[in-house]
Amino acid sequence: MDRPIRVLVAKPGLDGHDRGAKVIARALRDAGMEVIYTGLRQTPEQIVNAAIQEDVDCIALSILSGAHNTLLPKVASLIKAENAEDILIVGGGVIPDEDIPGLKASGISEVFTPGTPTQVTIDYIRANIKRA
């Protein structure tokens, strides 16, 4: 790696809970990554555009509103439509375990549920980014 890993931390949908997103953003930054945080209320289109424009290696989606089954697959399918599947997509938030297989099938590589140490997320991103 000749440049730091770049991550877009994004809040899809209308959800206003951003404590987790901000903590993750800071933890990734403290781990040496370059972090762009979108702020609240981003549509899947806005998130994908930002990811491509900022040339990120990873999109980290935080959602606690229950709309994950609608919004997360939409981000993944837009990424596919842009032929940008080399961007790793991960998610986190209040997401029931039984929803995780469906999200993974849609293109979300990993889902981190409440209580996950930030180091686990950091390690996962480091080990799984697709851009060399």
Place this chain on the structure above:
Amino acid sequence: MFNKDQISILKEAVEKENAKTQESLQKRPERKAEFTTGSGSPVKRYYTPADIEDMDYMNDLGLPGQFPYTRGVQNTMYRGKFWTMRMYAGFATAQESNQRYKYLVEQGSSGLSVAFDLPTQIGYDSDHSLSEGEVGKVGVAIDSLADMEILFDGIPLDKVSTSMTINAPASVLLAMYIAVAEKQGVPSDKLRGTIQNDILKEYIARGTYIFPTEPSMRLITDIFEFCSKDVPLWNTISISGYHIREAGSTAAQEVGFTLADGIAYVEAAIKAGLDVDTFAPRLSFFFNAHNDLLEEVSKYRAARRLWAKIMKERFGAKNPKSMALKFHTQTGGSTLTAQQPDNNIVRVAVQTLAAVLGGTQSLHTNSKDEALALPTEASVRVALRTQQIIANESGVTDVVDPLAGSYYIEAKTKEIEDQAMEYIKKIDEIGGAPKAIDMGYIQQEIMDASYDYQKKVETGEIIVVGMNKYQIEEEAPKGLLRVDPSVGEMQKANLVKLRAERDNARVDAALAALRTACEGTENVMPFILEAVRSYGTLGEICGVMREVFGEYQQSVNL
């Protein structure tokens, strides 16, 4: 309160004892090098009168129901009646939520608490593109008066008090409530309830803002003025520390930032020409309950004392009701773990005790499964029973402010009050809460505290049972509540029908009049009421206001 000679004898004894204990600590150290509260502030080994030597009983504590209300806002507190056990509920459609409310009323509940879905909270109709996937998820979907009529169908609005967690479009939902009451034949001066209506904490921590600061503050003062005349029993705002704490603040920050917001609302209303004693008695507050029992009890006492002094000294309030800080409490959602969710019942019980020992006026207890999903009916029942057990079986409700006079509690109360006052001073120097929020100062302070906490959890300095210690292998929990995904489609179909059937000329005229009122300086409430009565939708009404007022731009910093 204390004899000076005795205090100096005591101080000497404490010094000697400390020196001796320090020696023994070399051999047998304590569990930790430093003890701190849940908020990270230092805790000494023990407290004595020397720690509260300057306390003046009548000035600092007073009697229950008397200035500065440290000991509670009523003279009999729970000997008179228990706090209102008010469970926040709402999901899917108005029909489904109505069924739940009717059930609660039949069970003898006199207080409803309405949760709205995110599109409603942000002023979008269910058929707006941004509403996709969100309709009916975190609360009930309300698009127009038609939904509100269904929501309160068969519920006598002159008999219940209704709390509505609604902020940016609070004026619209209040207008809908008044319009439903009109149809029931209930005049607005009989209505009792609360709208949250606290936009500043939306900018800080909760995120369901719409308009920029200035027009938002105007909407709030318009509501204060309108209600002081037309809906006099209504609590016009619930100034909320709850979400500030959930975002990761300390207990002292929760008090400091919340009261700073409160100061901003009072200043705005006075600037709009209102007399402080006409609106201040209807201000109410909303705090969190975390796990550090004694710190939390001290926090509520500190908030009451500080607010009473602010209202009396800073704003010259004369009516005692303007000085008495009434508050709702919710147990801390962020303290719940997804791991071993049954443990959450115990956390909620401790937090309930904190709220009750702290003198809350109403309480929502979280359910054990809320780190995973919306609660099921069974888990909501346990949460409600937790309150009933504390109320009926624990004995703490028979004596007012039972922890008063504890050296630790009184020292902590003073410490939190002083720290909160420091934050208020800093915010005053910046130019008030709205400016401090625009600059990102308050958000930054909370973020720092929240990140600090997270790091301590990850190093194990803070132990969360079942999460970073005493873990077990668990199966994924089953039977979580799911909202039917067809709710969004049903709401959309209803909107098509509504727009076809209503008197669209009347709607257009009402919206045009509202636009003119928004552009001018008249109170907007009567215009919103007319728009609501004509079955203008929430999205249409907020759309007009969006066009006139613009939208808030969040300041994003990490």
